[in-house]
Amino acid sequence: MRSLRTGAVELVAPALLVVATGLFGLVVSQTTEIYVVTALISVSTVVAIYVFVGNSGVLSFGHISFFAVGVWAAGVLSVPVAEKPATMPYLFHFLGSRTVGNVPSLLIAAAVGGVFALVVGLPLMRLSGLAAGIATFAVLGITNNVLRYYEKIGPGLNTFSSVPETTGLLQATVGALAVIVAAFAYQRSRLGRQLRATREDPAAARAVGVSIYRQRLTSFALSGFLAGLAGGLYIHFIPINVDAVYLDLTFITLAMLVIGGTSSLWGAVVGALFVSGLDSLLAEMEGGLTVLGHTIDLPEGSRIVVVSSVMALVLILRPSGLTGGREFSLPSFGRRTAEAK
Amino acid sequence: MSALLASGATSFVSDALDKQVQIDAIGLGAIYALMAVGIGLVFGVMRLINFAYGQLIMAGAFALAFASDHGWPVGIGIALCFAVVLVLSLAMERVVFRPLRDQSAAVMLIATFAVAFLLQSIALLWFGPLGKTATSLVQLNRPISLGGVEIRKITIVAIVVAAVCLALLLLLLDRTSIGLHMRAAAMDFSTARLLGVRADLVSTTAVLIAGALAAVVAVMLTVQYPTVTPTYALQDTIIVLAGVVVGGMTRLFSATLGGFFIGYVSGILGGALPSSQSQYLPSFVFGLVILVLLVRPDGLFSRGRGLVERV
Numbered sequence: 107m108r109s110l111r112t113g114a115v116e117l118v119a120p121a122l123l124v125v126a127t128g129l130f131g132l133v134v135s136q137t138t139e140i141y142v143v144t145a146l147i148s149v150s151t152v153v154a155i156y157v158f159v160g161n162s163g164v165l166s167f168g169h170i171s172f173f174a175v176g177v178w179a180a181g182v183l184s185v186p187v188a189e190k191p192a193t194m195p196y197l198f199h200f201l202g203s204r205t206v207g208n209v210p211s212l213l214i215a216a217a218v219g220g221v222f223a224l225v226v227g228l229p230l231m232r233l234s235g236l237a238a239g240i241a242t243f244a245v246l247g248i249t250n251n252v253l254r255y256y257e258k259i260g261p262g263l264n265t266f267s268s269v270p271e272t273t274g275l276l277q278a279t280v281g282a283l284a285v286i287v288a289a290f291a292y293q294r295s296r297l298g299r300q301l302r303a304t305r306e307d308p309a310a311a312r313a314v315g316v317s318i319y320r321q322r323l324t325s326f327a328l329s330g331f332l333a334g335l336a337g338g339l340y341i342h343f344i345p346i347n348v349d350a351v352y353l354d355l356t357f358i359t360l361a362m363l364v365i366g367g368t369s370s371l372w373g374a375v376v377g378a379l380f381v382s383g384l385d386s387l388l389a390e391m392e393g394g395l396t397v398l399g400h401t402i403d404l405p406e407g408s409r410i411v412v413v414s415s416v417m418a419l420v421l422i423l424r425p426s427g428l429t430g431g432r433e434f435s436l437p438s439f440g441r442r443t444a445e446a447k
Numbered sequence: 448m449s450a451l452l453a454s455g456a457t458s459f460v461s462d463a464l465d466k467q468v469q470i471d472a473i474g475l476g477a478i479y480a481l482m483a484v485g486i487g488l489v490f491g492v493m494r495l496i497n498f499a500y501g502q503l504i505m506a507g508a509f510a511l512a513f514a515s516d517h518g519w520p521v522g523i524g525i526a527l528c529f530a531v532v533l534v535l536s537l538a539m540e541r542v543v544f545r546p547l548r549d550q551s552a553a554v555m556l557i558a559t560f561a562v563a564f565l566l567q568s569i570a571l572l573w574f575g576p577l578g579k580t581a582t583s584l585v586q587l588n589r590p591i592s593l594g595g596v597e598i599r600k601i602t603i604v605a606i607v608v609a610a611v612c613l614a615l616l617l618l619l620l621d622r623t624s625i626g627l628h629m630r631a632a633a634m635d636f637s638t639a640r641l642l643g644v645r646a647d648l649v650s651t652t653a654v655l656i657a658g659a660l661a662a663v664v665a666v667m668l669t670v671q672y673p674t675v676t677p678t679y680a681l682q683d684t685i686i687v688l689a690g691v692v693v694g695g696m697t698r699l700f701s702a703t704l705g706g707f708f709i710g711y712v713s714g715i716l717g718g719a720l721p722s723s724q725s726q727y728l729p730s731f732v733f734g735l736v737i738l739v740l741l742v743r744p745d746g747l748f749s750r751g752r753g754l755v756e757r758v
Contacts, residue, residue: 165556236496
């Protein structure tokens with residue numbers, strides 16, 4: 107049994123790390139601050155994915171679709187009405203005729219992500235193993251295909267422009283903290299524990315009356331909600347197009363989760379910050395690069411060469427991630443020994 | 448959209464039955480079937496889904512483009528393509544697959560994801576986003592008239608080559624001792640090892656055969672799509688992976704059938720969808736994939752027990 111104290115540590119450690127990252131952003135230059143904000147948004151994204159993948163043990167390639175619909179929802183709704191015809195001339199009337207503020211657009215992004223995940227999860231959560239992985243991949247493919255060509259709901263192939271850039275250090279930090287608190291509350295709740303039981307031993311969990319389907323569905327929807335929020339945060343930070351929310355982002359976010367350690371909240375946060383830090387460092391080294399950490403539609407590609415090599419290396423040397431998939435705990439800190447299988 | 452679909456239904460059916468569309472679809476199915484064999488063979492032996500398979504094809508295609516750029520004869524280009532793909536396959540097996548052999552399927556899949564992006568970004572650094580053009584075999588893309596139907600030569604070549612490759616593989620698996628070892632390993636890896644099957648040899652062989660097939664696919668794809676970019680064959684690999692799972696990964700036969708099936712269906716849909724909707728072709732294919740998986744999660748052509756993940 108874990109005591110209340112270790113429980114608190116498990117929440118406080120990742121939260122402190124995020125706050126420290128945010129504070130670090132305050133003292134550095136404008137360019138570095140952009141990296142810090144990117145890293146904080148990555149934390150939100152990776153923790154959102156972790157809520158499902160980490161707790162259920164089922165791999166999902168589909169979470170960037172929930173991120174993407176969050177980007178679309180927040181982006182389309184918060185562009186000023188007068189600016190919309192420039193990049194999005196074919197919008198549905200109800201989308202084209204109104205503009206919402208920063209906070210409502212984030213909440214709508216999260217809600218759209220959550221509802222989409224729920225709808226997708228209703229049939230898909232009956233699957234497991236490889237079938238589930240490929241089916242979530244198929245969802246990603248469909249989402250990307252529709253967002254790319256269906257111009258009544260967004261800019262299609264155009265890049266979003268004129269979205270108010272409200273995500274700065276403060277909003278990115280608060281967003282990451284909110285996602286972490288939600289993930290923590292979920293994994294300590296009755297629902298989260300039931301889901302984790304199905305991860306450890308499906309047969310035993312079922313034997314004590316846990317419905318695998320229902321638990322996975324709940325977690326999938328919550329996970330989609332948080333991913334949608336992360337998408338909203340992202341589009342309020344930087345203008346992107348549909349290519350930025352497809353395979354590359356799927357890869358880099360999964361890489362962050364795996365490098366950190368899939369099965370713990372601490373791992374998700376550490377992985378996101380570690381890879382973002384590495385990525386920013388490489389970007390600085392490449393020189394002249396001023397924008398975001400993880401879309402690679404840049405002519406320079408050496409960053410992704412290093413990041414994917416590091417990822418392969420971590421997998422080979424420490425398959426359970428940098429944190430060993432464990433939560434942060436005080437006694438073992440500094441002298442962690444054998445890792446969990 | 449449904450009204451649109453209904454009105455177009457009759458022309459859809461007649462388009463789908465068109466001989467031209469049928470033959471092109473079979474040609475695409477043949478190529479996808481070869482890719483499915485490459486993916487399915489490695490999965491059978493190592494329980495590893497090789498997401499980086501498409502990047503092997505991409506590398507082979509770049510080798511061909513490189514050769515045609517330098518004006519080398521076709522034969523040398525093809526030899527270079529095989530050499531590059533086989534060396535890369537071997538390196539992949541040694542450096543990544545082998546150390547991860549005892550890890551969970553998820554870890555291995557993510558690792559191949561990393562390899563895929565590594566190769567892709569190296570290609571991007573080396574050849575740039577616009578890529579290169581492989582032109583030496585382009586004459587195979589010309590059509591010949593056969594019974595009133597215009598068939599591109601490459602379609603016939605693809606079907607014949609696929610049939611020959613599959614027959615050779617069948618012989619290898621059925622008649623040689625290494626084939627027997629591979630089948631044993633696919634059935635139960637640890638027991639096979641106990642009985643004297645050499646794990647490294649078996650997995651190296653599987654990876655090499657898969658690599659050779661990737662090279663064959665690279666040659667045939669560059670005839671049809673000569674512009675080679677760093678994301679070459681990526682979309683195809685994703686679709687074939689889906690096809691392999693839809694067919695059923697437990698047996699090589701059902702995986703191959705799944706690959707052919709999804710190539711054929713994509714070909715038919717691509718030929719029969721009205722042009723206003725052809726941009727949504729991936730959505731239709733992926734939608735179909737989800738539908739099949741929901742009805743038969745273990746695969747369309749699998750039989751008996753479903754996939755049991757290694758404990």
